[in-house]
Amino acid sequence: MLATALRKVRGTPAVAAIATRALSSHARDTNTYIQQALAELKLPERFEKMLVTPRRELCVQLTILNDRDEVQTFEAYRVQHDNARGPYKGGIRYHAECDLDDVRSLASLMTWKTAVMDIPFGGAKGGVTVDPSTLSEMEKERLTRKLVHSFRGVVGPHTDIPAPDMNTGAKEMAWFFDEYSKYMGFSPGVVTGKPIDLHGSLGREAATGRGVFFALRNLLEADGAGGVEGKSFVVQGFGNVGSWAARLIAENGGKVVGVSDVDGALHNPGGLDVEALAEHIQSGSSSVDFKENGTVVVPGQEIFGMECDMFIPAALGAVIDAEIAGKMQCKYIVEAANGPTRPEGDEILNNRGIKILPDIYANGGGVTVSYMEWVQNMQEFKWSEAEVNQKLEDKMTSAFEQIWDIHQKKGVTMRTAAFMLAIEKVLASRQLRGFC
Numbered sequence: 001m002l003a004t005a006l007r008k009v010r011g012t013p014a015v016a017a018i019a020t021r022a023l024s025s026h027a028r029d030t031n032t033y034i035q036q037a038l039a040e041l042k043l044p045e046r047f048e049k050m051l052v053t054p055r056r057e058l059c060v061q062l063t064i065l066n067d068r069d070e071v072q073t074f075e076a077y078r079v080q081h082d083n084a085r086g087p088y089k090g091g092i093r094y095h096a097e098c099d100l101d102d103v104r105s106l107a108s109l110m111t112w113k114t115a116v117m118d119i120p121f122g123g124a125k126g127g128v129t130v131d132p133s134t135l136s137e138m139e140k141e142r143l144t145r146k147l148v149h150s151f152r153g154v155v156g157p158h159t160d161i162p163a164p165d166m167n168t169g170a171k172e173m174a175w176f177f178d179e180y181s182k183y184m185g186f187s188p189g190v191v192t193g194k195p196i197d198l199h200g201s202l203g204r205e206a207a208t209g210r211g212v213f214f215a216l217r218n219l220l221e222a223d224g225a226g227g228v229e230g231k232s233f234v235v236q237g238f239g240n241v242g243s244w245a246a247r248l249i250a251e252n253g254g255k256v257v258g259v260s261d262v263d264g265a266l267h268n269p270g271g272l273d274v275e276a277l278a279e280h281i282q283s284g285s286s287s288v289d290f291k292e293n294g295t296v297v298v299p300g301q302e303i304f305g306m307e308c309d310m311f312i313p314a315a316l317g318a319v320i321d322a323e324i325a326g327k328m329q330c331k332y333i334v335e336a337a338n339g340p341t342r343p344e345g346d347e348i349l350n351n352r353g354i355k356i357l358p359d360i361y362a363n364g365g366g367v368t369v370s371y372m373e374w375v376q377n378m379q380e381f382k383w384s385e386a387e388v389n390q391k392l393e394d395k396m397t398s399a400f401e402q403i404w405d406i407h408q409k410k411g412v413t414m415r416t417a418a419f420m421l422a423i424e425k426v427l428a429s430r431q432l433r434g435f436c
């Protein structure tokens with residue numbers, strides 16, 4: 001059916017450059033990757049505009065009273081990119097540098113990610129321009145509840161389902177669920193990534209990092225490089241995603257030789273004690289105060305030049321530009337972060353023979369288990385953690401096999417292969433629904 005659907009839309013001139021006029025770097029980068037896949041698919045230009053343009057963008061001002069009774073105002077965004085395959089889905093980020101362009105790009109990536117992972121959702125993303133470290137717990141709660149007040153008309157269990165992203169987690173999702181339920185009645189399915197004791201799913205907290213682990217293991221095996229054991233890894237960002245990925249790598253015999261966060265980077269060619277580092281950070285200490293034989297503290301930017309088998313960006317987007325790409329000393333990059341590699345960096349890495357497993361697959365474990373949480377909420381049952389992890393592993397493997405197959409058969413990068421897979425699925429749904 002997909003082949004028929006696509007045959008009908010082919011046959012007109014291949015895509016030309018898309019209009020990037022109003023876009024700054026993040027959205028333009030994502031659109032470049034879409035263009036590259038569209039060119040391979042030889043799809044007509046008219047689809048390009050439709051695929052890159054979000055369905056809806058909501059920009060609001062959130063005003064709260066801070067703990068000193070002063071008025072504080074924050075910009076917040078929800079971009080709903082595409083819902084052809086199901087309700088919009090995507091996290092909410094709290095970050096000082098988050099802006100509409102950033103959220104636009106992240107929302108688009110969600111559309112392709114849910115399609116690659118073959119879960120019945122579309123793509124959206126939310127963000128608040130705020131440095132959460134400057135807010136107290138009470139202020140963060142007020143801000144989150146205000147966000148629900150502004151977004152409640154466009155989100156819902158069958159409409160748009162938010163989740164955690166950078167600097168948000170189970171606590172924020174609990175406030176979100178509670179506030180939304182005040183307006184709309186009991187609605188656990190409005191948001192995923194909730195605490196286990198409040199309709200969250202077992203396995204969701206670790207899911208993105210666990211998915212990254214399955215992804216990298218699949219890549220090494222398919223590429224004939226063997227297993228994780230004995231290989232060296234560098235992880236940029238040691239939050240939810242980076243720390244879980246690093247833990248699973250270490251648990252499976254991999255050597256994590258470098259990690260970084262906002263405070264700086266740690267380097268230990270013999271392999272860091274990841275569990276001890278995670279406990280150290282969890283206790284409120286800075287990563288750079290971690291003391292271990294053989295571990296040295298270096299400036300954060302040095303993480304990119306560390307020698308390793310595999311580099312895992314797990315922090316912000318757009319960190320690997322042309323200059324950084326020229327310095328990297330790894331064989332593989334597995335994109336745990338969203339949008340970490342800029343197109344000019346991507347080209348250099350491809351030319352250097354460094355293989356990149358793209359974000360829209362590599363970090364798809366989070367939204368996949370979010371889908372499982374939503375299913376459990378809607379059906380009012382609970383899967384065990386082992387069941388969730390097994391379903392996640394199956395999904396990660398099945399998506400990988402499809403990407404690898406396109407990569408091998410068409411001779412395109414894994415990024416282009418993943419976008420090709422996703423675009424075909426979204427277009428087929430769009431066409432079957434009548435392009436409305």
Ligand SMILES: NC(=O)C1=CN([C@@H]2O[C@H](COP(=O)(O)OP(=O)(O)OC[C@H]3O[C@@H](n4cnc5c(N)ncnc54)[C@H](OP(=O)(O)O)[C@@H]3O)[C@@H](O)[C@H]2O)C=CC1
Pocket residue numbers: 164165166167168208236237238239240241242260261262263300314315316317336337338363364366367
């Ligand atoms: N959470 C999820 O389920 C999913 C997340 N992602 C993506 O994964 C990435 C990480 O998200 P997540 O782990 O949830 O976020 P967290 O907020 O839990 O962690 C982010 C980490 O990145 C670090 N960091 C931030 N800025 C820098 C910097 N300039 N240099 C080095 N490290 C930095 C932070 O350091 P510090 O702690 O010092 O602030 C922290 O360790 C993001 O790109 C996100 O979009 C993708 C799919 C799902």
Ligand SMILES: O=C(O)CCC(=O)C(=O)O
Pocket residue numbers: 089090091092113161162163164165192193338363364366367368370
């Ligand atoms: O869990 C989700 O629904 C979305 C997570 C997310 O924002 C992402 O995958 O980037």
